[in-house]
Amino acid sequence: MKVVDYIFSEGERRSLLVSEDSRIDFWSTLYVTAELRQDHKQTSIKKELYSIKLLRKWEQLHTRDLLAEIRQLNFPSRETIKSIKHFCGISSKAENSKSAKVVSFTKLAKTPSALDAVDKNYQYQRMIGINKFLGFCAWELCKFKPNAAELRREIEAMSAQFKAHYPKGLSNLSKATHAEADDFKAFLEVAHPNHPQNPFSNFEIKLRNYLLIQILYWTGCRPSETLSLTLDDIGHDIDQPALRFIRRHVVVK
Secondary structure, eight states, X not given: OEEEEXXXXXXXXXXXXXXXXXXXXXXXXXXXXXXXXXXXXHHHHHHHHHHHHHHHHHHHHHTOOHHHHHHTTOOOOHHHHHHHHHHHTBOHHHHHHHSSSOOOHHHHTOOSSGGGBOOHHHHHHHXXXXXXXXXXXXXXXXXXXXXXXXXHHHHHHHXXXXXXXXXXXXXXXXXXXXXXXXXXXXXXXXXXXXXXXXXXXXXXHHHHHHHHHHHHHHHOOOHHHHHTOOGGGEEOOSSSOEEOOOOOOEEEO
């Protein structure tokens, strides 16, 4: 599955979770529409969708369908929640490399390097997103059943179980708003292609990274706008060089 940005004919922009055959995921779309669109920014909605995408990947690896299980009144067990927690701590790069072939989860659960793990704050946010999504869907599935009041308590217990497994010892690094001036200056110097401490060996990669950093620094554009640049967007006039930042979102009519 993937998160796709659509711009509808009236100009409204929406992020949707779609399958590989371009089918829109029903439950994530209902969740976003009912719970998030009113009060959340587009970037926040996309983060929630990425958490749901991660849950879908976990289900695929384990041949599970949690919503189908909840429909049968089988709520996630403690072991299931611990498994989801561990999966939330694995980086996307590691997930993709390890899901390319069939492996047992015991092997997948062992991250061979710290680079395969995400920051605890990121793991925490992923689990919050999954918890809220499952709680919403569970209530939608159960609210019209005769024993809805009892099931409500089951859903609240599931949510509390998720909260009990949120990662502990979160850092305050995510609260930093900018780098110190001296550190940033040193970073710019090391990023130069000819600097001896530049960690990359390929000159083309060094030059590409340096140009990306300079574009971000001097234009103030977003990283996504810089990454979407093509050769046709670069004006080669020596006297008046220019960059064109063009929106290339898919438009749904």
